[in-house]
Amino acid sequence: MSEQDQPKHVADENKTETPATRSPENPAPATPAPETAAPGPKTPGEDAAAATALDTAGGAMQPSAVPVSAQSGIVPGGADTLVRRIFTGSGIVSVLAVLLALILGGLLIASTDKQVGATASYLFARPSDFFSAVWNAATRSYVALFQGSVFNPRGSSVAVQFAPLMETLTIATPLITAGLGVALAFRAGLFNIGAQGQIIMAGILAAWVGFALHLPLGLHLLLVLIAGIVGGALWGGLVGLLKARTGAHEVILTIMFNYIALYFLRYLLNTPAFQRPGESNPISPILDPSAVYPQILGTQYRLHLGFLLAIAATVFVWWLLNRSTVGFEFRAVGANPKAALTAGINVPRATVLVMAIAGALAGMSGVAQVAGTEKVLTDGVAATYGFDAITVALLGRSTPWGTFAAGLLFGAFRAGAVQMQIQTGTPIDIVLVVQSLIVLFIAAPPLVRALFGLNPRKKKAATAGKSKKAAITGGAA
Amino acid sequence: MSTTATSPVPGKPQQGKPQPGTPESAREKAPAISAKPVTWKVPVLLAVLGVVAFIFFGIMGPNQTAKFGISSSGDFFQLPAIEVPAFLGGIVLSVLMLGLAGYAVYLKTRNEASPGWLPIVFIVLFVAAFLIWVVGGARTPSISLAGLIAGSVTLAVPLVFGSLSGVLCERVGVVNIAIEGQLLGGAFTAAMVATLTKSPFIGLLAAAVAGAIVSMVLAVFSIKYLVNQIIVGVVLNVLVSGLTGFLFSTVMQANKAQFNSPGRLPIIDIPVLSSIPVIGPILFKQSVVGYLMYIAVIVVWIGLFKTKWGLRVRAVGEHPQAADTMGIKVNATRFWNVTLGGAVAGIGGSFFTLVAIDSFTKEISGGRGFIALAALIFGRWNPIGAFFAALLFGFADNLQSIVTIIGTPVPSQFMAMLPYLVTVLAVAGLVGRSRPPAASGIPYVKG
Numbered sequence: 037m038s039e040q041d042q043p044k045h046v047a048d049e050n051k052t053e054t055p056a057t058r059s060p061e062n063p064a065p066a067t068p069a070p071e072t073a074a075p076g077p078k079t080p081g082e083d084a085a086a087a088t089a090l091d092t093a094g095g096a097m098q099p100s101a102v103p104v105s106a107q108s109g110i111v112p113g114g115a116d117t118l119v120r121r122i123f124t125g126s127g128i129v130s131v132l133a134v135l136l137a138l139i140l141g142g143l144l145i146a147s148t149d150k151q152v153g154a155t156a157s158y159l160f161a162r163p164s165d166f167f168s169a170v171w172n173a174a175t176r177s178y179v180a181l182f183q184g185s186v187f188n189p190r191g192s193s194v195a196v197q198f199a200p201l202m203e204t205l206t207i208a209t210p211l212i213t214a215g216l217g218v219a220l221a222f223r224a225g226l227f228n229i230g231a232q233g234q235i236i237m238a239g240i241l242a243a244w245v246g247f248a249l250h251l252p253l254g255l256h257l258l259l260v261l262i263a264g265i266v267g268g269a270l271w272g273g274l275v276g277l278l279k280a281r282t283g284a285h286e287v288i289l290t291i292m293f294n295y296i297a298l299y300f301l302r303y304l305l306n307t308p309a310f311q312r313p314g315e316s317n318p319i320s321p322i323l324d325p326s327a328v329y330p331q332i333l334g335t336q337y338r339l340h341l342g343f344l345l346a347i348a349a350t351v352f353v354w355w356l357l358n359r360s361t362v363g364f365e366f367r368a369v370g371a372n373p374k375a376a377l378t379a380g381i382n383v384p385r386a387t388v389l390v391m392a393i394a395g396a397l398a399g400m401s402g403v404a405q406v407a408g409t410e411k412v413l414t415d416g417v418a419a420t421y422g423f424d425a426i427t428v429a430l431l432g433r434s435t436p437w438g439t440f441a442a443g444l445l446f447g448a449f450r451a452g453a454v455q456m457q458i459q460t461g462t463p464i465d466i467v468l469v470v471q472s473l474i475v476l477f478i479a480a481p482p483l484v485r486a487l488f489g490l491n492p493r494k495k496k497a498a499t500a501g502k503s504k505k506a507a508i509t510g511g512a513a
Numbered sequence: 514m515s516t517t518a519t520s521p522v523p524g525k526p527q528q529g530k531p532q533p534g535t536p537e538s539a540r541e542k543a544p545a546i547s548a549k550p551v552t553w554k555v556p557v558l559l560a561v562l563g564v565v566a567f568i569f570f571g572i573m574g575p576n577q578t579a580k581f582g583i584s585s586s587g588d589f590f591q592l593p594a595i596e597v598p599a600f601l602g603g604i605v606l607s608v609l610m611l612g613l614a615g616y617a618v619y620l621k622t623r624n625e626a627s628p629g630w631l632p633i634v635f636i637v638l639f640v641a642a643f644l645i646w647v648v649g650g651a652r653t654p655s656i657s658l659a660g661l662i663a664g665s666v667t668l669a670v671p672l673v674f675g676s677l678s679g680v681l682c683e684r685v686g687v688v689n690i691a692i693e694g695q696l697l698g699g700a701f702t703a704a705m706v707a708t709l710t711k712s713p714f715i716g717l718l719a720a721a722v723a724g725a726i727v728s729m730v731l732a733v734f735s736i737k738y739l740v741n742q743i744i745v746g747v748v749l750n751v752l753v754s755g756l757t758g759f760l761f762s763t764v765m766q767a768n769k770a771q772f773n774s775p776g777r778l779p780i781i782d783i784p785v786l787s788s789i790p791v792i793g794p795i796l797f798k799q800s801v802v803g804y805l806m807y808i809a810v811i812v813v814w815i816g817l818f819k820t821k822w823g824l825r826v827r828a829v830g831e832h833p834q835a836a837d838t839m840g841i842k843v844n845a846t847r848f849w850n851v852t853l854g855g856a857v858a859g860i861g862g863s864f865f866t867l868v869a870i871d872s873f874t875k876e877i878s879g880g881r882g883f884i885a886l887a888a889l890i891f892g893r894w895n896p897i898g899a900f901f902a903a904l905l906f907g908f909a910d911n912l913q914s915i916v917t918i919i920g921t922p923v924p925s926q927f928m929a930m931l932p933y934l935v936t937v938l939a940v941a942g943l944v945g946r947s948r949p950p951a952a953s954g955i956p957y958v959k960g
Contacts (some may be wrong), residue, residue, distance in 0.1 A: 468755025
């Protein structure tokens with residue numbers, strides 16, 4: 037869709053859709069957004085109120101996952117110096133959030149370490165022992181994490197040394213595509229908790245096409261991919277349809293759909309159509325060789341074509357959100373559904389469409405699982421990718437490339453965690469802790485800035501964490 | 514001067530959460546009789562379910578006689594078992610259901626909303642017909658109804674506490690997706706503390722504290738830092754799951770006797786009363802947590818709807834600006850209510866490790882926090898409603914394990930799927946009409 041199409045398209049919709057979508061009890065609402073742009077000098081309190089009013093449309097709706105004030109490039113409140121703005125901007129907050137989460141994770145690892153416990157008993161006699169034990173425990177785990185996810189210097193050749201990185205990319209593949217699905221829905225103001233179910237449904241269809249049909253090379257893989265995308269899109273689109281039609285909340289719907297999909301998969305894996313012949317475990321036949329993704333960097337790595345498709349999907353979502361009319365409508369609905377309705381955007385249609393596309397993206401993860409890494413269908417096909425995708429999207433601030441980077445980071449965590457557990461005995465669960473802490477900190481920039489003493493205004497008060505207003509002001513700035 | 518206070522009133526139910534009836538009302542003219550447009554949703558849903566019941570439970574019903582035992586041998590007095598010919602029972606009940614659906618359609622044609630009892634009676638009939646169908650088709654067509662109900666109540670205990678936590682939070686305007694995390698945190702802490710102190714009762718107390726702490730994080734991030742409440746909730750679930758999983762693997766697994774053998778809370782059997790058939794075991798033969806559940810439901814209901822405190826809480830949840838104008842401290846009220854909700858959910862979590870089994874394992878709450886969330890919505894943000902919704906889910910859960918034992922034609926996976934399907938139907942079909950507290954999910958900043 038070219039840019040010239042846009043006005044016509046929107047005008048068309050205005051003509052045809054508006055009367056239908058405006059219900060009698062829901063007359064065109066006047067949103068108070070313009071008030072927030074009132075000129076004149078502002079006090080910090082007003083800033084906070086303005087930012088909140090912008091994010092919640094004047095207290096009329098839930099703030100979107102990505103604050104509106106953060107979506108525009110303009111930082112409100114800002115006659116600060118350039119340096120200060122760099123250091124208080126969202127980029128540095130993300131880095132600090134990751135750092136802070138790693139520190140806390142390290143402390144947690146240390147707190148259960150035997151050596152640390154032993155030295156703690158004579159902490160006051162020789163504190164250096166204690167602190168070096170803490171340092172050792174944390175760094176040992178993190179070094180193992182790094183070696184398991186990026187580069188292992190003990191490998192015999194360069195190829196082996198970089199094998200962990202390839203593993204990271206492999207694991208990141210489903211995280212990225214599912215994360216994109218969640219992020220896209222976030223941008224349209226929808227909480228898509230259902231990536232898990234969408235991956236499962238996609239996996240079911242893709243796997244069936246993969247092992248039940250026997251088609252020529254190329255065509256077979258294409259059909260597998262399409263089947264998976266359609267499966268995910270239908271499962272996601274159904275949620276969108278139910279929400280648009282009945283007003284049911286998508287959080288509840290997607291959570292329930294996850295369970296329904298899982299039990300449906302478990303049922304199927306016990307039927308003759310899906311269970312591998314002669315097998316009593318719930319596992320499907322292996323997919324045909326013509327139905328699986330080729331390994332793009334040779335057979336020694338698991339990295340498959342799905343990773344390139346994930347990059348393509350990221351480009352697609354970027355284009356969709358930033359360059360297409362549909363994407364503009366999605367963002368408008370996400371920023372303020374009532375204003376979008378008033379502007380003639382068909383909100384129910386956008387809801388169905390965005391959930392279908394989100395489901396399709398999650399479906400690509402399902403395909404990456406059955407046709408890429410696993411090559412069979414089991415009831416663990418989605419692992420926890422669907423839930424991790426939510427944190428990936430949140431960490432990526434729901435932007436396509438941010439999600440891509442976050443997917444890589446979490447892929448590295450997952451790949452490295454396995455190595456970490458083998459080498460140091462630190463349980464994989466620590467990754468969950470670090471991941472969730474990262475997202476928590478990133479979601480609350482004022483907290484991170486306060487902890488590092490970077491709050492733009494009322495620095496003292498915010499650092500002490502006593503003045504609420506100052507903390508909120510930090511959020512606005 | 515403020516931006517939020519001067520903005521138009523956010524009182525419409527459509528905001529933020531479900532948008533009941535928008536597309537329907539767009540398709541048809543607004544009815545003149547009632548302010549709320551009557552939709553086809555309920556009549557159509559009931560009709561479809563009625564037809565499904567008629568075909569499956571009626572026409573295709575099994576030919577055996579389903580036997581439902583009522584009394585157990587130790588009861589005060591014995592009642593005979595109910596025996597229902599499955600085919601006949603299915604036909605009769607499904608015809609009754611179709612009748613109800615027809616009545617709803619008739620009311621709709623006259624633009625009148627169906628009365629509130631109608632869906633409830635329908636659900637009861639549907640469950641009864643389903644039960645007869647399942648038991649009638651089983652290899653051994655006989656189950657103990659008393660055992661089924663008692664088991665359902667037991668399984669519903671954490672759900673009830675979880676949904677009460679949801680009620681307390683949402684009524685004050687904070688969405689609580691973190692119920693799962695609160696339950697899990699409560700379960701873990703209960704096991705840990707009860708083992709260390711060798712007293713399950715202290716463990717119970719600690720569980721409440723743990724739930725409250727999880728809730729406080731939710732409150733701080735959503736109230737003070739204005740982070741989207743659903744995000745905080747989702748992330749908190751992951752955090753608690755990771756934290757308990759980590760500590761379980763590093764601390765508990767290595768030394769089970771020292772950290773993970775809490776012992777169970779005793780079952781308190783009230784003499785005589787507990788021997789009453791059916792209701793005896795439910796009401797008078799429970800653990801402390803079970804009795805606390807009944808007390809909590811009643812206290813929360815009275816508190817919310819009959820006291821000054823409850824009025825304030827609901828005002829904050831419905832219209833924080835008005836509440837603020839009247840001198841209620843909105844954010845403080847929210848903070849303490851959310852904390853209280855967490856404590857309630859924490860007690861529910863202790864059920865897993867102090868009543869059900871006497872040790873903690875990873876992910877012991879198994880997604881029940883989300884079911885509690887569904888029960889909360891199914892129960893229309895009302896403590897009593899949430900209680901019965903939770904009972905229904907507990908019933909489905911229990912039925913699943915029982916029908917697997919007696920052997921039915923229905924695959925167990927579909928039985929397991931049932932609560933979730935019911936929730937989708939309920940949320941999409943029946944609950945759409947009701948609405949969450951208006952300010953639920955919206956942070957409040959004093960302008």
